[in-house]
Amino acid sequence: MERNTFADFKFNKQLLSAIEEAGYTAPTAIQQKAIPPVLAGQDVMGIAQTGTGKTAAFVLPLLMKLKYAQGNDPRALILSPTRELAMQIEENIRLFARYTDLRTVVLYGGLGPKTQIAELDKGVDILVATPGRFLDLYLAGHIVTKSLNVLVIDEADKMMDMGFIGKLHRILEVVPRKRQNLLFSATMGELVHKIAGDFLAFPTIVEVTEQATPAQTVTQALYYVPNLKTKINLLQHLLKDDEALHRLIVFCKTKAVADQVFHFLERRYGADNVRVIHANKGQNTRINSINAFKAGEIRILVATDVAARGLDVSNVSHVINFDVPIVIEDYVHRIGRTGRAFQTGDAITFCNPAEAYYIHKIEKLIRQQIPVSDIPEGVFIEQTGFEERQAIAREIDNQKRKENPEFKGAFHEKKTTNQKSTGGHAGAFQKHKSRTRKPKR
Incomplete structure (x- = not known):
């Protein structure tokens, strides 16, 4: 059955009004x-990249099932890997639950836990938490799990x-056995398979794109750049x-590079813009920076991967990977910050x-090649x-050793020739560039 509007899900009036006011059509x-x-x-089990409307x-449906405030103990628990994402989920819940009396606490x-404990004591329907803080407060006796009937990872x-x-x-081990389980992931690695097997009973599998496929609304470009200074120039x-x-x-990829890039941009564009x-x-500081960026008060946000997930901002025009992520799945999460929910991005x-x-x-x-662009003429290399x-x-050398443990290392042999070249390993780099331009057969 096609469901082209939110009314097709038979949501109640309170929920439909909140969805409409939030601008979701x-x-x-x-x-x-x-x-x-x-x-x-x-x-x-949902396989969906960030930026596809996964949180909603x-x-x-969770808000529709819970309907109204009841008792003191949580009936739904949503586990999130980072503070930023936990806060983002809680913000979504508040947005859609505005015409209900459902109570949400984020942990x-x-x-310090004092404020969070005080919030729990007032009574809660939906708990959004990072695993560590949830366990700390549970073991200290501040969370009763017997009423939990939905668990989301x-x-x-x-x-x-x-x-x-x-x-x-x-x-x-500490939540009731009889419950509904929901698991969402952008990629489906071995460990995710393992936790899914331990956690889900005969799940309905929902997959909206091929695993780890970047959003179709995002245009990708790749520049081969010899060094840090040229990256700054570009x-x-x-x-x-x-x-x-x-x-x-x-x-x-590191705090040091992020600070370096930030100080350069701050000098160039002023503290009000970055x-x-x-x-x-x-x-x-992190929350204030994210809120200022969301509100459109600043043009540029420099970030490490701590902010690559759970940062939900509309109309991000561009994501620039100043460094290529070493955890390759983070590429998908980073570029998912733009081109969100029907918007286009670069x-x-x-x-x-x-x-x-x-x-x-x-x-x-x-499963695709990233189109390569030439460094523009005006950029000093x-x-x-x-x-x-x-x-x-x-x-x-380390990479070659990773692929072939018997590789002895060409680092010392290449040192002399490298010193003569401007880029170090430039020959291999050029070969890689030309190879990348060829379409796959």
Whole structure:
């Protein structure tokens, strides 16, 4: 049965009014496929990338099932890998539950539990939590689980990446056996399969795209760039088009690079136009930066992968991968920050010679080649400094060793020839570029 409007799901008036006021007109593919089995009480496993409306796919039927406030103990538990995502889910629940009296409490680490305990004591229907903080408060006697009848694990692949499998098994031991289970993941790795097997009973499997396929609304581009300074020059060149690049996220793989890029952009565009978020920033600073970006008060957000998931912002025009992510699945999550729910967006990736290895793996994961663009003429290509050249050569050796444990390492042999070249491993890099341009047979 086609469900082209939210009214087709037989939601009640309170829910439909909230959906309409939130500006949602038609359900996305994951919502069309996941909402009916969730409403029917089935266990559901949803494979859907970020930005496809996945959160609403479980929040809306959950609100419909719970209907109104009841008792003091939670009846639904939603587990999330990060604070940012937990807060994002809670924001979605508040948006859609505005005409109900349902009570939601969000639990996460990074700040004292006193306020969260006080909220729990007032009574709660829906609990959104990170696994660690949930277990802490449960073991301290602040959470009673006997009324739980729905358990949701969101971003299961990220949960596995972050090593939460032990905590999830512990939580499964303390919640009632008779319950509905929902599991959502962007990719379907071995560990996700394992937790799904432990967690779901004969689930309805809902998959809206091939696993790890980037959103169809995102245009991708790849620039092969020899070094950090040239990456900065290219970023500066692209940012000249301030009409097109009106709201963008720049992803960096380390806090140090994120700070470096932030300070450069701050000097260039002023403190009012750019913010940076990473693990060393305090929780309040991160929340304030994300809110300012959401509100359109700042143009550029520089971030490490701590913000790659759970950052739900409409109209992000561009995502720029200043560094190629080493956890290759994060590529899908990063570029999913743009082109969200029917909007179009652009994802641009800068790749140095040592990162070409990960691009190859990403292309295998997403089952497509990322179109390569030439560095624009106006961008000055810097010479690669000695230390960076050494680091790139060392990294390429490590990659070869990973693929072939018998590889002895060409790092010392190549040192002399590398010093003569401007890019270090430039020959191999050029070969990779030309190879990438050829279409797959």
